[in-house]
Amino acid sequence: MTRKYNFSAGPAGLPSEVLLQAQEELLDWHGKGLSIMEMSHRSKEFVSVAEAAEQDLRDLMGIGSDYKVLFLQGGATSQFSMIPMNLLRGKTTADYINTGIWSKKAIQEASRYCDVRIAASSEGNGFTAVPSQSELELNAEAAYLHYTPNETIGGLEFDYVPQSGDVPLVADLSSTILSREIDVNQFGLIYAGAQKNIGPAGLTVVIVREDLLGDVVAGTPTMFDYKVHADAESMCNTPPTYGWYLAGLVFKWLKAQGGVAAIQAANQRKQEKLYAAIDASDFYANPMASANRSWMNVPFTLADDALDKLFLEQAEESGLLNLKGHRSVGGMRASIYNAVPEEAVDALIAFMQQFEKQHA
Template sequence: MTRAFNFCAGPAALPTTVLERAQQEMADWHGKGLSIMEMSHRSKEFVSVAEKAEQDLRDLMQIPGNYKVLFMQGGASSQFAMIPMNLLRGKSKADYINTGQWSKKAIAEAKRYCDVNIAATAEGSGFCSAPAQNELNLSADAAYVHYCPNETIGGVKFDYIPETGDVPLVADFSSSILSEEVDVSKFGMIYAGAQKNIGPAGLCVVIIREDLLGEAIDGTPTMFSYKVAADNASMYNTPPSYSWYLAGLVFEWLKEQGGVAAMAEINQRKAKKLYDYIDGSGFYANPVAKNNRSIMNVPFTLKDDALDKTFLAESEAAGLLNLAGHRSVGGMRASIYNAVPEAGVDALIEFMAEFAEKNS
């Protein structure tokens, strides 16, 4: 079997060695005679898998002891509602920074529960940049400040962590978690859908400071309470156990690669190669401000968009999959997450060069 290079934005590429190990353990996990997906989530075997996954994530991200790590269902989209439900804590306002599609969705959901102050927006740049710190109009009475450090669709990345004073900073790290080091202590809460850099869809990781637990608004469903999740070790109900297990395998793989710092070096190198080629090609273009270019999601356009369908057909035939841009913006997008090897980026650049030469 030959593995293609998968540039999908999510569900995204998983490390081949992780898939192979999961395949080996599929029918018989560690000699138990059953698959881990058939196992009780309360068994000592699965609890050991869950606890190791959490500890490995804590090690990788150097998560302080006063933060809870939750493994939840519903993806990042459920968090859009759960955040105001849990973090308003008697206040009626929250600040949001709008840098694209996922910011917009978070804002729309938050408006169901509180007054939303748009602290800054990148609409004026066509969502091709991120607002600077001095452009943020933050509210002194906000319950929290929410932003998306890396917008998957537009390929826009903040090049700084917003300073919010005593107001908790909440961040949607779905498409950039574990891609480079981050100081968790600067955040009240970090959350990330798993299907980009952690594992398969169906799981969302929440990292939340303990002092933010326990003040959910009246009427919050039990399943939507972070405190309930924390008090029950993410097992108030049956969790997405197989996704949790696979996430644990990915965390082990990341440790074997040298951890987040080592992955960041590789990711920077992959992104630089691709951006340097695009910028120098004369055939392709990237619209994002250079200081805000994502190292995970690289959108690009062709000189003539009439060639888009041909590009996609030929790239797929060459084993380069899922390069179509998001339906809301068109063009192309290469998502080069941790599990996309450098050889995949090299193969993509080689294909792009050949395609440009044929069609110039």
């Protein structure tokens, strides 16, 4: 079987090395005579896998002992509710920065639990640039400041980390986690759905500062209390064991590549050459402000959208999959997460140039 190049925004491609190892271990994990997905999550074998995965993630991101790392179910969308439930801590208001569809979804859900103040919005520029630090109207009494560093659908990315003073900073890193180095100490809470840069869908990672735990909104369900999960080491119920195992394999793969610094260098090369190809052409266009172009999700349009269908058909015939843009914005979108090799981007650029020659 020939593997094709997968540009899906999520669930996204996994490293081939990880898939091959999972395949090899599928029926008999380490000579135990059963699959790891059949094991008890409380067995010493699985606990060892879980502990190694957490430690590898801590190593990769430089996560200190004052942060809890949780492996949860429910997707990043469940965090839209869990964050206010856990972080309001007696306060009645929270600040949010609105930069696109995922920000809006987080705002809508948080509004069920508190007074949401929009600290800044990109709506005025059509969500093509993020607000600068000086444009943020922050409330010193807010329980937290929430932002979406990368809007997966629109391809809009922050080029800085907002400074929020003593107010905890909350970030939805679903599409950028592990793609470049960050200082975790700048954040009160980080959350990320796994299905882009971590592993398969069904797992969510939450990194939360320990002092923010333990004061939930009255009536919060037990399973929505971060402290319950932290105290039980993410095993207060049966966790998504196979997703956790695969995430651990991805973390080891990242370490083998040279860690986050090496992946960052590769990601920078990938996005730079793809945007350069778009900018060098009158046939393709990207609407985002240059400083706020996403490294992970590169949307682009054709000069004649009547050619969109043909572009996608011929791209798939050339082994380039899942390039259709989100239904809300149209056009094309190439998601170039960590597991997308540089040669995939080279193949996409070559196809784009050939298509332009034929149809410009």
